[in-house]
Amino acid sequence: MNEIVEEKTYSISELAKEFDTTTRAIRHYEEYGLIQPKRQGTYRVYSHKNRTRLQLILRGKRIGFSLAEIKEIIDLYQFPHGEEKQTEFLLNKIELRRQQLKQQLHDIHSMMKEIDDLEQRITQQKKSSTSNTST
Amino acid sequence: MNEIVEEKTYSISELAKEFDTTTRAIRHYEEYGLIQPKRQGTYRVYSHKNRTRLQLILRGKRIGFSLAEIKEIIDLYQFPHGEEKQTEFLLNKIELRRQQLKQQLHDIHSMMKEIDDLEQRITQQKKSSTSNTST
DNA sequence: CATAACCTTTACGTTAACGTAAGGGTTGGT
DNA sequence: ACCAACCCTTACGTTAACGTAAAGGTTATG
Numbered sequence: 001m002n003e004i005v006e007e008k009t010y011s012i013s014e015l016a017k018e019f020d021t022t023t024r025a026i027r028h029y030e031e032y033g034l035i036q037p038k039r040q041g042t043y044r045v046y047s048h049k050n051r052t053r054l055q056l057i058l059r060g061k062r063i064g065f066s067l068a069e070i071k072e073i074i075d076l077y078q079f080p081h082g083e084e085k086q087t088e089f090l091l092n093k094i095e096l097r098r099q100q101l102k103q104q105l106h107d108i109h110s111m112m113k114e115i116d117d118l119e120q121r122i123t124q125q126k127k128s129s130t131s132n133t134s135t
Numbered sequence: 136m137n138e139i140v141e142e143k144t145y146s147i148s149e150l151a152k153e154f155d156t157t158t159r160a161i162r163h164y165e166e167y168g169l170i171q172p173k174r175q176g177t178y179r180v181y182s183h184k185n186r187t188r189l190q191l192i193l194r195g196k197r198i199g200f201s202l203a204e205i206k207e208i209i210d211l212y213q214f215p216h217g218e219e220k221q222t223e224f225l226l227n228k229i230e231l232r233r234q235q236l237k238q239q240l241h242d243i244h245s246m247m248k249e250i251d252d253l254e255q256r257i258t259q260q261k262k263s264s265t266s267n268t269s270t
Numbered sequence: 271c272a273t274a275a276c277c278t279t280t281a282c283g284t285t286a287a288c289g290t291a292a293g294g295g296t297t298g299g300t
Numbered sequence: 301a302c303c304a305a306c307c308c309t310t311a312c313g314t315t316a317a318c319g320t321a322a323a324g325g326t327t328a329t330g
Contacts, residue, residue, distance in 0.1 A: 013306075023307090028288055042295075042308050059242045064199020066286070073246075076253060087257060094254050101247045105184050107194045107241070111208075111238045118211060122222060148276075158277090177278050177325075179316070218303055 011047040012037075019058055029057055033066050034074065063104060073097065145181040147172075154193055167202050169209065196238060208232065218252055 012023045026044040029035050030044075037068050046054070053074075060070035072093070079090060147158045164170050165179075170188050172179040181189070188209075191215035207228070215224060 011306080012277090020253075022288080024290085025288060027308095044307085059246065060200070062195070063239050063242045063246070068286090076250075077176075089261075090257060091254065094250055094257075095246065097250055101243050101250070104198050105243055107198050108236050108240055108243070111194065111198070111241075112233065114212075114241070115229055115232055119226065121227060125222075146276080157318080159320085160318060162279095167317090179277085203316090 007048060010051055012044050012046070015046055015051060016056055019054060021058065026054065029054070029067070032071070034067065034071060142183060147179050147181070149188060150181055150189055154189065156193065161189065164202070166191070167206070168207060169202065173236055 010018075012026055015021075016026060026035070030037070034057055035049050035050055036116060037046045039045060046098045056074065057070055059068075060073065065073070076090065076097075079086075143266070145153075147161055150156075151161055152160045161170070166170070169192055170185055171180045172185050174180060191209065192202075192205055195208065209230060211225065211232075214221075
């Protein structure tokens with residue numbers, strides 16, 4: 001036990017390929033302070049944690065968050081939550097995010113329903129026009 | 136019956152206030168071709184349909200869609216769906232959107248769960264530190 | 271009839287989030 | 301030793317989605 005097992009690491013282009021983004025974007029997230037890979041010489045080396053962090057960033061993007069918002073959310077997780085006074089502040093921020101996510105859920109459900117309805121109508125129309133080929 | 140009842144209309148600033156956006160943004164959506172209010176003189180006059188359209192746009196924005204994407208979605212609804220060949224194309228677009236929305240739903244659920252967990256931890260810590268005031 | 275509170279168009283400015291070279295090291299294979 | 305395929309930094313360019321004046325018409329009210 002207690003062996004030092006080499007953890008798997010990733011190059012920047014590996015991650016870019018895996019998550020269908022670009023190396024430039026990933027470097028941009030780093031500039032922005034969202035991710036801090038290690039280095040081997042000048043090359044960036046991404047740990048499993050770094051990889052997870054990138055996934056977190058991209059997930060945020062997919063649901064329309066700005067990098068600033070994503071940073072806020074990530075900072076929530078990192079907080080040395082203990083300062084009592086700050087805790088209230090944290091809980092408030094969390095509540096706000098929850099409200100926002102709730103709204104988004106609702107928005108997406110609405111849109112999904114509309115799209116489902118639309119598809120129904122189109123499919124129905126297709127059926128009737130197909131069976132009405134004869135006069 | 137068949138009386139001509141004056142439908143309620145809205146001014147641009149009314150809508151801006153109601154939906155917490157700006158007149159500039161609304162005009163921008165118009166420039167972009169997303170909404171076409173009537174005019175009374177030079178003033179824009181928004182019908183109920185126009186108002187609904189604006190809501191649609193803002194909903195799209197909230198879940199991270201670009202104006203281009205929102206336009207695509209709106210165009211789906213407007214389509215003179217009947218041209219047989221085009222129908223397949225439409226159904227494909229709809230399917231793509233559905234996939235995207237599904238992914239977003241999943242993303243939001245994940246994030247919501249993480250935030251819930253975080254709140255739990257913070258709240259627990261708060262409780263224990265509150266009950267541990269004595270030594 | 272003047273003043274506030276609206277509205278208009280035109281147009282340049284700003285910010286975020288990268289894209290796109292340019293110029294140059296590093297590393298694995300033949 | 302050399303080429304391809306990586307990687308790096310620096311830095312200017314681009315696009316979307318408005319923001320922000322500027323300059324001026326319109327309408328309700330005292």
